C-alpha cells in the first residue's frame with residue numbers, strides 16, 4: 054500500500070469553537086490507484102489532501118507513505134518527500150507570474166539543484182507532451198486557464214513523483230478545458246501514477262475507479278468499480 | 279540549488295518589483311556614499327594638516343618665548359613678563375650634542391623696493407641654518423652665507439613671487455633692493471615652495487638676523503627653530519633647550535618648546551578619531567537602509583505568500599526558503615553598495631572641483647568597510663523577513679489566491 058492512514062484526527066480552533074475537520078479517518082490506497090474524493094463543502098476533503106501531501110500534520114493518528122511513518126519526520130525530511138514523491142495540482146494553478154511557462158515547469162528541478170542541460174531537456178519534453186511547446190516562453194497571464202493548468206501539471210510531474218494530489222483541478226475552468234485537464238490527469242494514472250483527486254463535479258468523480266465520499270470529517274462511502 | 283540559479287532567481291524576483299527594489303537600492307547607495315565621502319573628507323583634513331606640518335622640515339623643535347603651560351601654578355604676577363629670546367640664547371643652544379642646527383627667526387613687515395616698484399612683505403631675519411632647518415631650495419644663487427651671525431651684512435634672499443614682482447624675468451643676482459631705507463644686495467632666490475605654517479615662503483625677503491635686528495631696532499626673536507640630530511634625539515634636545523635657557527634666564531622656565539612630532543601626532547590622532555566618528559555617524563544611514571530593507575522585504579513576503587507556499591509544496595525546505603530571501607537581501611545590499619561607490623566617486627570629483635586645494639582622498643579601508651557594513655546591515659535586517667517566509671504555513675498560503 055502506498056498510502057495508509059490510521060485514525061487520523063484534525064481539529065481547527067475557530068474562536069471558542071473546535072472544528073473537527075477530520076474524525077478518525079482510516080484509508081488505504083494501493084500504488085497506481087485512481088481515487089476521487091467528493092462531498093459537500095466543508096466536509097474535510099482539502100484538509101485530508103493536505104495531510105496526504107505532508108503540507109499539514111494530523112493532530113492524532115498515523116500516516117504511512119510508501120511504508121514509511123511520516124508522522125515524526127522533520128521539516129527537511131518532509132520537504133524531501135514532497136520534492137521527489139508527490140506532485141500537487143491546485144484549483145488556482147499557483148504559477149509564479151514573473152516566470153515563463155517553461156521556467157515555472159523548471160522550478161522544482163532548479164530548486165533541487167539539477168544540471169541546467171538536463172533541466173532543459175526534461176522541461177522541453179514535458180511541455181511537448183502536454184502540447185505546450187509553442188507556449189514555453191509565455192508568461193502565465195498570456196495563457197488560457199486550461200493552458201495554465203496544463204503548465205501546472207507539467208510542473209507537478211517534472212520530478213516523476215509516484216503520487217499526484219489534485220484539489221479541484223477543474224474548479225476554475227470551463228467544461229471543455231476541464232475535460233482536457235482531466236484527460237491529462239487520467240493519462241498520468243495510466244502511466245502508473247497514483248492519483249487522488251478532490252472534485253465537486255459528480256460526472257468527473259464517477260470516472261475514477263474508486264470513489265470516496267466524505268461528510269462532516271468522516272468517510273461515509275468508499276466504492277470501487 | 280546551484281549558486282547561479284539562486285542569483286538568477288533573486289534577480290528576477292527583484293526585477294519583478296522595480297519601484298520597491300529601486301527605492302531600497304537608493305537607500306543603500308546613499309548610505310554607502312555617505313560613509314565613503316565623509317571619511318574621505320576626514321582623511322583629507324588629516325592629510326592637509328599633516329602636510330602643513332611636514333613642510334616645516336624634519337626633527338624640528340620650535341622655541342617660543344613665554345610659558346604656555348596650562349596646568350598648575352598660579353597666574354604670573356605683574357612684572358614677571360617673560361624674558362625675551364635673544365640671538366645669544368639661540369647660539370648657546372649649539373652646545374648640546376643633541377642639537378644639530380639652530381635657526382633664530384626675527385619677523386617683521388617692511389616695504390621692499392626695486393626701482394619704482396615697492397611691495398610690503400614679511401621680512402625674516404635668520405641665519406644660514408634656516409636653509410637646512412626649513413628644508414628650503416634655491417631657484418637662483420645661494421642662501422645667506424655662513425659666518426659670524428652678529429655681522430649685519432647688507433644682503434638678502436628673495437621669495438619666488440617677490441622676485442617675479444620686483445624683477446620680472448630678469449636675474450636679480452648682484453642687484454640691490456631697498457628694504458625700508460637700507461640697501462641690500464640680492465644673493466639668491468628661493469624656489470617655489472608652498473605655504474608652511476602661516477608663512478607664504480614665496481612672498482618674503484630673508485636677511486641676516488643681525489641686519490634684521492638693526493632694521494627693526496629690536497633684539498627679541500620671534501622664535502628659534504631647532505633641528506635635533508635625529509628623531510630619537512628630540513626628547514634630549516628638548517631637555518637641553520629648557521636647561522640651557524633656564525640657566526641663562528636666572529632659573530626661570532620662560533620658554534615653550536614645541537616638538538613637531540608631538541604636534542603631528544596630536545593632530546594625527548585628533549583627525550583619525552574625527553574621521554572614525556564621522557564614519558560612525560554615516561553608518562547610521564546604513565542601518566536606516568537596513569531597516570528599510572527589512573520593511574520592504576516583509577511586505578514582499580506577504581505579497582509573495584502564495585509563491586512561498588508553492589515553493590514549499592514542491593518540496594523546498596524552510597531553510598532553503600530562508601536562504602533564498604537572505605540572498606535577495608544580500609544582493610540588494612551589494613548592488614546598492616556598488617551604486618553607492620559610484621556615487622561617492624562622483625561626489626569626490628565634485629568636491630575636488632569645489633575645493634581644489636583640499637586633498638580629498640578616499641582612505642583605502644573606507645569602501646571595503648562601507649560595503650561590508652551594507653552587507654551586514656542587509657543580512658541582519660533580512661533575517662526577520664526570511665524567517666517569516668520560511669515559517670509560513672503552506673496550507674494557509676496556498677488557500678488564498
Ligand SMILES: Nc1ncnc2c1ncn2[C@@H]1O[C@H](COP(=O)(O)OP(=O)(O)OP(=O)(O)O)[C@@H](O)[C@H]1O
Pocket residue numbers: 065066067072073074092093094095096097098099100101
Ligand atoms: N485553517 C483553518 N482554520 C480553521 N478552520 C479550518 C481551517 N481549514 C479548514 N477549516 C475548517 O475545516 C473544515 C474542513 O475544511 P476543508 O477545507 O477541508 O473543506 P473542503 O471539503 O475542502 O471544502 P470545499 O469543498 O469548500 O473546499 C471546514 O469546516 C473549515 O471551515
Ligand SMILES: [Mg+2]
Pocket residue numbers: 098099100
Ligand atoms: Mg477544499
